[in-house]
Structure formats: C-alpha cells, structure tokens
Amino acid sequence: MQHIQKKINSELNPNVSVDCVIFGFDLEQLTVLLIDRGEISSAFGPRLALPGNLIYDNENLDMAANRVLDELTGLKDIYLEQVGAFGDPDRIHKESDREWLKSIRAEPEARVITVAYFTLVPMSDYKPQASSFAKNADWIPVSEIKELAFDHFEILQAAKEKLKQKIKIQPIGFNLLPEKFTLSQLHRLYESILDKPLDKRNFRRKIQKLDILTSLREKQRGVPHKPSLLYEFNEEKYQELTQTGFDNFGF
Amino acid sequence: MQHIQKKINSELNPNVSVDCVIFGFDLEQLTVLLIDRGEISSAFGPRLALPGNLIYDNENLDMAANRVLDELTGLKDIYLEQVGAFGDPDRIHKESDREWLKSIRAEPEARVITVAYFTLVPMSDYKPQASSFAKNADWIPVSEIKELAFDHFEILQAAKEKLKQKIKIQPIGFNLLPEKFTLSQLHRLYESILDKPLDKRNFRRKIQKLDILTSLREKQRGVPHKPSLLYEFNEEKYQELTQTGFDNFGF
C-alpha cells in the first residue's frame, strides 16, 4: 500500500474514474474479477461491480488503471488495454449507487466520465481471499453475468468485443494462461473469447504453422487421461513474424 | 447556432474535452480537417490542431463530439466512432497552449482528459471558407502532417489505426465518398487507409463478389479519359451479408 501513501498528497479528480475489466481463464471458460459491493446495495441494484476508482491529478490513465489492478490484486506488469470512455450524464441514478460512491470518497452528485480498461491476468496468479482489503473480489464466469452495477455491464460487453477483435490480430491470449500450457487449453481459450467452436485439428494446424510456440519435452502430470505435451509462447518468434507484416490470425 | 443557445445554461465540465479527427477523402488521398490556431501560437508550437472543446455536463460524449463537428462544419448525422481517452498530466505544457485554451474558455491550469473521436465526412459536403466562425479550418492530407498542437498528433495516429482496423471489418469507407462513386475511387480510398498498394483486379473482384454495390447505368462525365461506371453502396445487401455472420473483408 505504499503507492497510496505516495498519492495521498495529490488530488483526486472528481470527474474522471477508471474501471478495469480483469479477465481470467479457469482453463474452461473466460472469467472476470468482480467486486461484491455487499449489503449496502442489495435492496436496490446489482451487487457486483467492476473494480475502479477516481484518478489522481498527477497520474495518467494507464497508470491509474494499473494502480486499480495493483490495489485489488497486488499484480504489476500486467497486459492492459484501453477499451474507451463511457459517460452518460445520467449514468449514476440509483440511491444505492450514491451511497456506494460516498464510501469510496467519490462525489455522488458529480458527473463522472469513466475510462474502461481490460487486463489479462493468469488466473492462478491471483486467488481472492476474503479480507477487508480485498473487498470481496471474486472470479465470475463471463457467461453467467447478466447484470452489473452502474453501466458496468455495458462496459463489460465492450471489453469482450475489444478482446475478441484484438485476439484476431495479436496473440494476447497467452497472457491468460500459465507459462506452460497445452494446445487444448489454448484451443478452449480461443473458443471462449471468440464465442464459437473451432475445429480441433484445424486450430492446431493453424497455430503450429505460425511457429510461435516452443514445444517443451514435458508432459502434463496427474490428469486422469492421456497427458498432453506442454508448450510455451515464444516472444522472439512472434516478433520475427510481425516483421513480415503479419497482422491477422485469420479467426 | 441554436444548439449553443440551448447549452448556454449548462455548465462546462472543466476536466473533460472531446477532440474530433474529421477524415475526408479528396479522391486521391486521405485528409483531415484541422484548425489553424493562428499567430497566437506561431512563435511556439505547431499552429494546427484538431477541432475540440470541453463537454457540457448535460450531454454525453457522443453528443459532445457531434456538437463539435456541427459547430465547425454544420454537418449532422455523420459517421462517428470513439477512438479512446487521452490524458497525461503534462499533456499541456507550452505557454502558447495556455493562451489558446483561455481563448476557448478552458481552464489552462486544470488537468484535462480528452476523449477522441474520428468521423468520416464526404469531403464535398464541407468546403471550408475563411470566416471567423469557421476558425480557419482546412483539409490537410494526412501524409503531410508531421506535427500537431498538444498531443493531437498522437491522437491522429491512434485514429488512423482505428480506422484501418475498422475498415477491415465494416464497409465504413463509403462514408468518405459521394453517393455515386467509381471502383477506382474506392480502390484508392482503401489503399490510402490501409497504407499499402492493393492489386487492382483482385480488389475489384473481391468487392464485387461481396455484392454490396449497386451498379448504376450511369457513367462519369467530363473526365479526360475513358469514363468509369458509377456505383452506389447498397445498405440492404450489406445487412443481408452481416446476417450470415460475415465480419471480415480480408484486407
């Protein structure tokens, strides 16, 4: 919490906040790290919200997004991308929302523009624990989310769409997997993000032809079936590939 | 200027502005509508800037962008898309910039987040005239722009990139052309935006196979060479195409 000390002398900008769509992948499906706002809002709107906060006047937007992520999870150096700015004048309207905003020191009456980011974290790097600091955060499968507080559901959908487009162009999916992963896990990840089935053999052929994976000599252990070979993402090979003007995975 | 009357009672938000990258196409190359800030800044930084303004507290971001566009050009119902939010704490630093900001009633010391949009305008719909209201706006070829005021050059590059990605997915290029256009004009437009040469015959084949153009029985007039057939974009056919799940032009 050192960063909070450093920021305490700087002023909060009452008009601009940052919200983070923190994506994870439980090796089966895409998930998002959401905050349960608790009883304070239970009688009114949805309890679940995206983590976010007002920005300080001496930090830029990317820094603010990284700070929100860090304060919640302790993670740094995480893949992060801006989704866009959201801000209808009436985006905050419920009494419960006002109470919640007061509790995080925001000005409940002020017009707030929020800048949304999505981040990709290897889910194993952060296991939520019930602590007061952790604000009851939890990984929720994207497919189960039907509503969120404020305009956060809209933001989530924009983030999903941006991720979907981006993964067709850059191999950012590896940021959601552990260092070593199987082709099947990668396959399921792409299906989750693109939200459509991909033929197993065609997927493997396509990925392997790109030659951006290092095949390890290691196998999965402890699985109740034929163990899979493990792979690593090869950053150097991918850089070589982009030099050729490659910018389309063809999904 | 009725809209200004309506807004006069509402408060400007001193922390959030909107900047518009207004793209045009002169049938040869991509251009942007820029404002010459005049002598006030000539001794210091670049005179050219993107049109923009602070937002009012009772309008949403899209409305603000449309307003900026309308105030400058009088155009309404224009294709418009958000690029993203920009806002380093030190993005405004030059003395000349402070003076300029005062002249548009902005708070020169305040931290300003700007939300950038790009818009696509048929260039023939707006011919700049030297008037005080028009603020010395002019179409400048994108390829000639080497610097802009504030962080506007960075914004321009982000807008170009967004346009490039978007045109691979949706046929938004037609918004830059007159109603009736030739395949060669469309071809040059795609080359300008994608910033790479496209084989003429392959381009024509690809576009025509999509079947989203209506071929008119009309020819170009007054050109000093073989006149081209004219085409119109067919919105209905494109809607049919999207029903099939089509979302990639393959450029």
Next chain:
DNA sequence: ATAGCTTTGTGTCAATTTTACACTATCCAA
C-alpha cells in the same frame, strides 16, 4: 491385471481463396 473411461494427437481430400500478371477499350484534347 485388466477393462473402461477420458482426452490427446494425427492426415487427407475437395473446395475456396489468394496472388501475380498484361492487354484492349473508351473518352478527351490537341
């Protein structure tokens, strides 16, 4: 130990798409 369950990992063929490439037709101007 073995039978059964589960997931891995592999190849081919047909259809489609992409790429590279050059000449004639038409209109205007001189």
Next chain:
DNA sequence: TTGGATAGTGTAAAATTGACACAAAGCTAT
C-alpha cells in the same frame, strides 16, 4: 486522327480452409 490517360477484364498456380474419424496414452475402479 493521333496520343494520352484511365477503365475494365481472365487465368493459372499456390495457399488456405473446412470437414471429417480413429488409434494411443494414462488414470481409475474392479
């Protein structure tokens, strides 16, 4: 009528995509 400029057109080889089925490997339960 000629010259200049751009429009408009086809094909063949190569690469990519899409559809599809079965044996191999490890774990578990008996």
